[in-house]
Amino acid sequence: MVLKKVKKYLLSLGLLLSCISLIGCYQEEKKTKLIILAAASLTEAYTDLEKGFEAKYTDIDLQFTFAGTTTLLPQIKQGLEADVFISANEAAMLELIKEGYIKEESANIFAHNQLALMVYKDTAFDVKSMEDILQEGIKVIVGEPNLPIGKYTVEMLDEIEAQGLYSENYKQLFMDHIVSLENSVKAIAIKVEMGEADVGVVYGTDFTALNNKWVHRIDIPKAYNPKATYELATLNNSKYKKIADKFIEYVLDKDGQDYLLKYGFMLPE
Numbered sequence: 526m527v528l529k530k531v532k533k534y535l536l537s538l539g540l541l542l543s544c545i546s547l548i549g550c551y552q553e554e555k556k557t558k559l560i561i562l563a564a565a566s567l568t569e570a571y572t573d574l575e576k577g578f579e580a581k582y583t584d585i586d587l588q589f590t591f592a593g594t595t596t597l598l599p600q601i602k603q604g605l606e607a608d609v610f611i612s613a614n615e616a617a618m619l620e621l622i623k624e625g626y627i628k629e630e631s632a633n634i635f636a637h638n639q640l641a642l643m644v645y646k647d648t649a650f651d652v653k654s655m656e657d658i659l660q661e662g663i664k665v666i667v668g669e670p671n672l673p674i675g676k677y678t679v680e681m682l683d684e685i686e687a688q689g690l691y692s693e694n695y696k697q698l699f700m701d702h703i704v705s706l707e708n709s710v711k712a713i714a715i716k717v718e719m720g721e722a723d724v725g726v727v728y729g730t731d732f733t734a735l736n737n738k739w740v741h742r743i744d745i746p747k748a749y750n751p752k753a754t755y756e757l758a759t760l761n762n763s764k765y766k767k768i769a770d771k772f773i774e775y776v777l778d779k780d781g782q783d784y785l786l787k788y789g790f791m792l793p794e
Contacts, residue, residue: 564613570788593709608763614673637791638753642743684749
């Protein structure tokens with residue numbers, strides 16, 4: 526008799542746990558997945574922002590893909606399912622607006638960044654300025670010229686040369702030291718951290734508590750340091766435009782801006 530009661534109790538308990546599990550799964554399935562394609566330089570800031578946003582909006586699951594802006598562009602044009610695009614320059618956003626993937630009124634500037642030199646700590650060279658990069662034997666890594674980080678680098682070199690600084694043909698001398706062109710700013714940082722080059726041109730926000738073990742930062746003078754501009758917008762093919770707009774509102778509001786400041790980004794004036 527006692528054994529029967531125990532079996533009945535265990536059976537009831539099993540059914541109860543199964544119901545609880547099914548309810549949990551059902552609630553999880555009810556979350557709306559918002560797919561966001563974002564510039565690689567936002568990885569740390571927006572991985573953190575994701576936690577804050579999802580704590581506030583418990584029915585939304587943010588799904589980020591971080592990559593170089595020019596890696597994301599063709600994916601959007603090939604019909605990749607996504608809701609929000611976040612670019613590290615205005616040119617990429619303008620291209621998508623012109624080609625009908627984004628409405629102009631949807632695009633918002635939300636942050637700025639600046640270039641910095643990432644120097645491998647164990648380099649054999651004494652690098653304290655842009656002029657020091659011209660030392661014989663220094664290896665430099667930059668972004669591909671079609672990437673925002675690559676375009677900003679070229680813009681910087683053009684301005685140095687226009688101002689007649691360091692050398693008559695500084696741009697070419699600098700480029701002679703380039704040993705690799707990378708497809709994202711994170712790829713530049715990783716290679717410098719591993720000692721595959723002495724110097725990399727990155728964003729100021731690419732320096733973290735972790736990589737300062739292997740690299741240090743050299744600030745680039747504002748006189749020729751271009752201001753990187755970040756924009757975000759809802760994609761026209763988004764299935765969840767209202768939720769995408771809610772995410773953009775969060776980014777533009779104080780909560781979202783505080784995450785950017787925490788990771789060293791500059792806010793629009």
